[in-house]
Every structure is written in structure tokens, then in C-alpha cells.
Amino acid sequence: MARTEEALFGRLRVLSEDPVARIQESAVHAPPTARVAVDEALEAMGLEVLDPSRGEEPGAPDRRRDGEAKDAGLDRSLPRSGWEGGIADMLSRIHQAVLDGNIDGVGSLVDEALHGGASAQEILETSLTPAMDVVGQEYEEGIRFIPEMLIAAETMKAAMKTLRPLLMASGVSARGKVVIGTVTGDLHDIGKNLVGMMLEGAGFEVIDLGVEVAAERFVEAVREHRPDLLCLSALLTTTMVHMPEVVDALTEAGVRETVQVLIGGAPIAEAFAGEIGVDGFAPDAAAAVPLAKRLVESSA
Ligand code: B12
Numbered sequence: 001m002a003r004t005e006e007a008l009f010g011r012l013r014v015l016s017e018d019p020v021a022r023i024q025e026s027a028v029h030a031p032p033t034a035r036v037a038v039d040e041a042l043e044a045m046g047l048e049v050l051d052p053s054r055g056e057e058p059g060a061p062d063r064r065r066d067g068e069a070k071d072a073g074l075d076r077s078l079p080r081s082g083w084e085g086g087i088a089d090m091l092s093r094i095h096q097a098v099l100d101g102n103i104d105g106v107g108s109l110v111d112e113a114l115h116g117g118a119s120a121q122e123i124l125e126t127s128l129t130p131a132m133d134v135v136g137q138e139y140e141e142g143i144r145f146i147p148e149m150l151i152a153a154e155t156m157k158a159a160m161k162t163l164r165p166l167l168m169a170s171g172v173s174a175r176g177k178v179v180i181g182t183v184t185g186d187l188h189d190i191g192k193n194l195v196g197m198m199l200e201g202a203g204f205e206v207i208d209l210g211v212e213v214a215a216e217r218f219v220e221a222v223r224e225h226r227p228d229l230l231c232l233s234a235l236l237t238t239t240m241v242h243m244p245e246v247v248d249a250l251t252e253a254g255v256r257e258t259v260q261v262l263i264g265g266a267p268i269a270e271a272f273a274g275e276i277g278v279d280g281f282a283p284d285a286a287a288a289v290p291l292a293k294r295l296v297e298s299s300a
Pocket residue numbers: 001007008009014016017018019020021146185186187188189190191192194195231232233234235236237238262263264265266267281282283284285286288
């Protein structure tokens with residue numbers, strides 16, 4: 001793929017040059033605070049974010065993080081002030097933190113809510129999960145774009161760091177277990193990661209096998225983890241053909257009936273899912289969440 005080849009999705013421009021995808025923001029009119037947060041989420045995924053409106057080149061110093069974030073009042077070392085509005089207000093602030101992508105702030109909000117008397121389950125069910133539903137819905141409606149969805153998913157994950165042990169201790173089980181991976185020969189993982197994050201955000205326990213996962217490895221993981229759902233991703237027309245191999249391997253191993261199989265990726269269409277006998281296809285991460293919920297509920 002040539003260095004000049006560009007793909008525009010949402011408000012991001014991906015400059016696809018091996019070995020790392022370089023993402024360049026197109027002219028986004030977002031405030032500095034939102035830009036810093038989005039950039040951080042993308043960089044956490046190993047992507048270099050460049051802003052052409054500032055003439056940024058690969059390797060240039062990060063002026064936004066050092067300068068504008070402080071100018072915009074985003075000095076993350078400052079403690080957040082408390083509030084007096086009671087549990088309902090705390091829960092609503094956590095909900096809002098996910099919508100705002102407040103990755104750094106959400107942990108202390110969750111801590112304060114727990115100290116204020118909210119239960120982990122209440123925070124999950126009243127604040128976090130509904131916020132992710134809104135994020136998915138807004139993505140479908142074209143109000144949010146991939147970066148905002150990523151950052152909301154990261155915020156949810158940050159909140160779950162505190163909540164997960166409490167939920168496990170209190171016996172609240174995850175919505176279901178998911179094993180996810182990109183099929184053999186395929187290195188693309190941005191979309192797969194996004195699907196994994198959104199499913200995690202929706203309350204699933206997600207086991208990510210990574211990229212270039214061979215059919216036998218998927219079978220092993222199904223035997224080992226006994227997931228409710230197996231998610232397969234492929235971004236190349238040359239690798240989507242490995243999806244039926246996974247289905248065949250599951251059948252041969254006698255575990256096909258124990259798991260719902262959901263597939264996705266840019267070259268995949270609904271008809272292909274029907275042809276290869278999987279249980280579902282979703283075109284994007286937002287659509288994957290309700291489908292995953294339906295599949296898991298229907299098999300319970
Ligand atoms: C970034 C990128 C890369 C990066 C990957 C970095 C990474 N860590 O992922 C790098 C530079 C490594 C790369 C390499 C290659 N790439 Co590339 N790449 C892209 C690019 C530009 C963006 C993909 C992306 O991340 N999109 C953003 C994410 C969010 O979207 P997504 O992946 O589609 O995922 C969404 C949905 O598809 C869905 N989804 C995805 N997986 C799953 C799974 C489930 C279960 C569900 C339900 C849904 C789901 O939900 C996701 C989120 O909403 C695309 C072009 C494009 N517009 O797609 C080309 C593209 C996919 N690459 C292409 C090619 C040809 C290659 C190379 C073969 C180039 C080469 N000659 O070396 C290599 C292959 C390497 C390999 N063995 O895999 C072609 C594929 C053509 C084809 N149809 O086969 C594309 C389409 C470019 C093009 N126009 O030709 N690539």
C-alpha cells in the first residue's frame with residue numbers, strides 16, 4: 001500500500017504506511033480539551049496523531065499536550081472538587097464523564113460515588129452502561145465519530161478498573177464471555193480493538209487473542225475459556241476466507257454448538273455470514289453490541 005494512500009473515516013485520515021498506521025486528524029473544529037483526549041486514546045493504541053492545521057510532521061514535539069491543555073484548563077494534576085448533590089448527582093456525573101471522554105477524571109468520580117454509598121452494580125447499570133448505549137446510538141446517527149467512540153470506551157474501561165474487582169467479589173457476573181481475534185494472515189486490529197472495547201463497555205468479559213490468529217488457536221481458546229461469543233475480524237479479502245476455516249475447525253473439534261460466532265470487518269457482508277454458517281455479522285462496533293447481547297441472551 002503506497003504511503004500516499006489515504007482513507008477517510010469519520011474525522012480521521014489514516015496514512016497507511018507499514019509498520020504502524022499513522023492517523024492524521026483532518027480539519028477538526030474540536031476544542032483543545034477534546035483534541036488532547038482523542039489524541040491520547042489514539043496514541044494509546046500505538047498510533048501517531050498528526051495535525052495538519054499546525055503543520056505537524058512525524059516526530060514533532062507535542063505542543064498541544066504541553067501548552068494548550070493547560071491553557072484550556074485541562075491540568076490533570078489538579079484534584080477535582082467534590083459535589084453536594086447526593087448519589088443521583090454522582091451517578092449522573094459518571095454518566096457524563098463517559099460521554100465527555102473524561103478518562104483521567106472518571107476513576108475519582110467512581111471512588112467518590114462508592115464512598116458516597118453507591119454500589120458498584122448501581123454505577124455500572126445506571127451510569128456506565130447507559131452512557132455506552134448513548135455513545136453507540138450517537139455513532140449510528142453520525143453525531144459521534146470513531147475517535148469519540150474510542151475515547152468513551154477507554155473511559156468506561158478506566159471506570160471498570162475500580163469496579164471489576166468489586167463486582168466480582170459481590171458475585172455480579174459479566175453479561176457474558178467473549179473471545180475475539182483477527183484471523184490468520186491479517187494484522188489489522190484497530191476495528192477489532194474497538195469492537196472489543198465496546199463489548200467490554202457493555203459489560204462483557206473480553207478475551208483478546210490478538211491478530212493473525214490461526215483456526216486451531218480459536219478452537220483452543222473456546223475449549224479453555226468456554227465463551228458465549230466468538231468474534232472474528234478480517235480486513236482483507238484474502239484473509240476473510242479464513243473465517244469458514246475457523247467454523248470448520250470448531251465443528252471438527254465438536255465445540256461449534258457451544259458458542260455463538262459473530263464476524264465483522266470492512267470486506268465482510270451479511271450474505272457472507274449466511275454462506276459460512278456463522279450466527280451474526282455487524283458492520284461496526286456500535287451495531288456489534290446489541291447483536292452480541294441478543295445472541296448471548298438467545299442462547300442462554
Ligand atoms: C490502518 C490500515 C492498515 C494498518 C493496520 C494497523 C492496525 N494496527 O490495524 C497497516 C499499515 C499495518 C496495514 C497493512 C496492510 N493493509 Co491495510 N488498511 C488500513 C486502513 C487504512 C484502515 C483500517 C482501519 O483501521 N479502519 C478503522 C477501523 C475502526 O475500521 P474497521 O477496521 O473497518 O473496523 C470496523 C468494522 O469493520 C467492524 N469490525 C471490524 N472487525 C470486526 C469484528 C467483528 C466481530 C465485528 C462484529 C465487527 C468488526 O467494526 C469496526 C469498528 O467499527 C484500511 C482502509 C480502510 N478504509 O479500511 C486499509 C486496508 C484494509 N488495507 C489494505 C491492504 C491491502 C493492506 C496490506 C496488504 C498492504 C500491503 N501491501 O502490505 C497490509 C496487510 C498487512 C496484513 N497482513 O494484515 C486494503 C485491503 C484491501 C482488501 N479488500 O483486501 C485496505 C482496504 C486499503 C485499500 N483501500 O486497499 N493496513
